[in-house]
Structure formats: structure tokens, C-alpha cells
Amino acid sequence: MAERGLLGPTAADDPPPADEFANFFAGRTRYPRYKSRTGRQSAEYTRSGFRYRDGRLLLAKMEAPLAFVWSWPEVDPAAIDPSTVTVSRDPCGRWYVSFAVDAAVPDRLAAAGAVVAVDLGVTDFAVTSDGDKIPNPRHLARRERNLARYQRRQARKTRGSSNHVKAKAKIARAHRKVRAARTDFLHKTSTRLVRDHDVIVIEDLAVANMIRNRRLAKAISDCGWGAFRRMLAYKTARYGRHLVVVDRWLPSSKTCSACGHVLTQLALGTRTWQCPSCGTRHDRDVNAAKNILAAGLAVSACGGDVRHSRSVQVQSPVKQEPQPVKVGIPRL
Numbered sequence: 001m002a003e004r005g006l007l008g009p010t011a012a013d014d015p016p017p018a019d020e021f022a023n024f025f026a027g028r029t030r031y032p033r034y035k036s037r038t039g040r041q042s043a044e045y046t047r048s049g050f051r052y053r054d055g056r057l058l059l060a061k062m063e064a065p066l067a068f069v070w071s072w073p074e075v076d077p078a079a080i081d082p083s084t085v086t087v088s089r090d091p092c093g094r095w096y097v098s099f100a101v102d103a104a105v106p107d108r109l110a111a112a113g114a115v116v117a118v119d120l121g122v123t124d125f126a127v128t129s130d131g132d133k134i135p136n137p138r139h140l141a142r143r144e145r146n147l148a149r150y151q152r153r154q155a156r157k158t159r160g161s162s163n164h165v166k167a168k169a170k171i172a173r174a175h176r177k178v179r180a181a182r183t184d185f186l187h188k189t190s191t192r193l194v195r196d197h198d199v200i201v202i203e204d205l206a207v208a209n210m211i212r213n214r215r216l217a218k219a220i221s222d223c224g225w226g227a228f229r230r231m232l233a234y235k236t237a238r239y240g241r242h243l244v245v246v247d248r249w250l251p252s253s254k255t256c257s258a259c260g261h262v263l264t265q266l267a268l269g270t271r272t273w274q275c276p277s278c279g280t281r282h283d284r285d286v287n288a289a290k291n292i293l294a295a296g297l298a299v300s301a302c303g304g305d306v307r308h309s310r311s312v313q314v315q316s317p318v319k320q321e322p323q324p325v326k327v328g329i330p331r332l
Contacts, residue, residue, distance in 0.1 A: 038168070042088035050085045054078045057085065057097065068097050092172035108240030109195060116193065117201040117293030119252065119285050120228070122219045123271075126189065127285035129201075129293040134189060139181045140222040147174050182224050190231040194241050200232060201296025204248040244296040252288035252295075256280060 020032040035041075049060045055077040056065040070077045082099035089095050117129040125136040140147075154167035193200055207226045211217040236243040254263035261277035266284075274281045 038091060040088060040090055042086055045085045045087070047083065050082075052080075052082055052085070052099075059085070059087070066097065090172070090176065092169050092176050094176075106238060112196055112198050114197045115199040115201070115293065115297070116197045117289045117296060118193065119203065119289040119292060120205065120223070120225050121285055122216065122223060124285060125223060127283075127289050129286070129289040131286050133285070136223065137181070137185055138219075138222060139178045139185070140218070143174060143178055147171065150174060182222070183227070186224050186228050186231055190228060190235055194232065194235045194239055197241070199242045199244060199296070200236060201244045201246060201293050202229060202232065203250065203252065203292055204245045205229075206248055244299055246292055246295045246299060250292065250295055252291040253284055255287075255291050256282065257287050257290040257294070 020029070023029040024031055045059060051058045055070075057068065058065050080099060080101045082101050084100040086098040086100070087095070088098070119127045121127065122136060124133045126134040128134075150167065150171045154164065154171060157164035157167050205225055207220065211220050213220075232243055235241070251262055254266040255261070256275040256278065258280040259275060259278040261275050263273070266273065271284050272281065273284065
């Protein structure tokens with residue numbers, strides 16, 4: 001676990017070592033990686049490179065303790081025993097110090113007696129199999145006009161000048177605010193799902209492939225689906241919940257969750273549709289979440305992956321009879 005504090009003013013960056021290529025050609029290190037001077041700068045100190053006593057941090061070759069602002073009010077800074085200390089600077093010029101400490105394993109949550117499937121989207125960030133819709137906050141889209149204005153101001157500055165550096169730092173601060181707001185939203189949403197449900201089923205989305213669509217790349221990147229899945233993965237493992245990931249080729253949107261009929265085609269702009277077989281009218285996202293839940297419970301019961309053909313039958317790697325999608329929401 002890393003404890004993090006905001007640093008006060010500090011010295012300038014040290015120049016990089018001059019023998020990086022010599023070490024590479026000698027076979028001692030990998031090929032040197034270019035690090036931008038204006039990007040994130042960091043330095044890691046092991047136990048022999050720092051001294052931490054009573055909440056005061058003294059780094060190597062420093063005569064005075066390093067002043068920092070503690071960011072964890074519920075933790076006493078004098079009570080921790082860090083194993084490593086990392087000092088870093090983000091592109092907008094803020095300095096941080098991170099402490100790596102051994103933390104106790106949190107207690108597992110009590111059984112909630114509920115399961116849920118989550119269908120991620122752009123219009124709504126997430127739609128659950130219970131019918132709940134979590135709106136997409138669109139953090140980047142809401143600040144896009146300000147970012148564009150800051151970038152136009154930077155373009156009018158002379159490269160290398162002090163005004164150009166100030167304008168670039170202002171753009172970096174705007175991006176940091178967007179990133180912080182998105183991370184806060186993802187943490188709150190994932191924590192609420194993990195706290196209220198024993199089993200969470202999601203779809204294995206190929207986000208890296210989806211952002212190749214130039215029309216949807218910015219909107220998909222603004223959602224943060226990859227970070228959301230990683231948060232669900234470590235939080236379910238930490239608190240004793242279960243995360244089930246179903247195959248990305250599951251025809252969840254165009255499969256009727258009532259009778260199992262599969263449409264041959266369903267346009268992306270079609271948000272509601274009526275099943276031609278049983279006449280049930282579906283909300284596209286809620287119907288997809290119900291199908292994801294049914295497939296995820298079949299995976300957890302069989303212990304394997306899900307592969308779908310044009311039928312709605314779920315094939316398991318073990319030799320069992322295929323399980324069709326059931327009506328409604330399955331129960332534990």
C-alpha cells in the first residue's frame with residue numbers, strides 16, 4: 001500500500017547519468033528509454049537512501065527534513081514504517097512523495113445476497129441487470145471548451161519561452177482535474193457495486209480495439225472502462241466478492257432475454273426493440289445486462305469460458321448439456 005503526500009518546493013531535477021549507453025552495450029541494462037524533461041519525473045529511495053522518524057522524512061544528501069502535506073487523515077504518519085519512498089513530479093509541476101508500507105488485509109464484507117451484471121456504454125456509463133442506469137458524467141466533454149482555449153493560448157506563445165511553459169502547465173493542470181474527477185467517479189461506482197453484490201458479471205470488452213474507431217475514440221476513452229474493470233478486479237478479490245467476465249462475442253444486445261431469440265442485425269442507434277418471437281419489448285442496455293448475467297452465472301457454475309455461435313446456447317469447455325438463457329434474472 002502506498003501512502004501519498006503533496007510535497008512543497010524542492011530542488012531541480014538531477015541530470016541523467018552519462019553512461020546509459022555504455023551499460024547497454026556492456027549487457028548490464030536494457031536499451032535506454034527516452035524520458036521527457038517536461039513529463040513525469042520520479043526517483044525511488046530504498047531503506048538505505050532515506051530516514052523516516054516520527055513523521056519526518058530525510059532523504060539521502062539532504063541536511064533538512066523534507067516538508068510534505070499528509071493526505072491520509074485517518075492514518076498517523078508517525079506510526080508507519082515505509083520500506084521505499086518515491087518522489088515524483090507530474091507534468092503540471094506538482095511534487096509528490098509516496099510511501100510503500102505493509103498494510104493489514106481488510107476484513108471481508110458480509111454476504112449481500114445479490115448478484116448483478118453490468119453493461120458498459122457511452123450514453124449511460126453502466127446499466128445493471130436490475131434496471132438501474134448510471135449516467136455518464138463525461139468529464140472530458142464538459143471541460144473540452146476550456147482545454148481548447150488553453151491550447152490556443154499556448155499555440156500563440158513562443159516555444160521555449162516562459163509564457164509557453166506557463167501555458168503548458170495550465171493545460172496539464174486542466175487535464176489533471178479531468179483525470180482526478182474521472183478516477184473519483186470510477187472508485188465510488190465500483191465500491192458501491194462491490195459493497196452491495198456478492199457476484200458481479202461484466203463483459204470482456206476489447207477497449208484497445210474499440211478506440212480505433214475515430215468517431216467514438218474520445219468518448220470511449222473518457223469513460224475509463226479499462227480502469228473500471230481493474231478496480232472491480234482488485235476490490236472483489238480484496239473483500240471476498242466474485243467477478244465473472246464473459247466472452248466479448250456474446251450477442252447480449254440482440255438476444256431476447258425472455259425467449260432467447262437472436263436478431264440477425266441490430267443497429268447501434270436502436271435503443272429499444274421488440275422481440276419478433278415473443279413480442280417482449282426490450283431496452284437495449286437492460287436486456288444486454290440480463291443476458292450477461294445469465295451467461296456469467298453459467299460460467300461460474302461450469303468453471304469455464306463462454307463461446308457463442310448464432311444460437312443462444314452457452315457452451316462450456318466441460319462436457320455438459322448446453323444451458324439456454326433463462327427468463328428474467330437468475331438467482332444464486
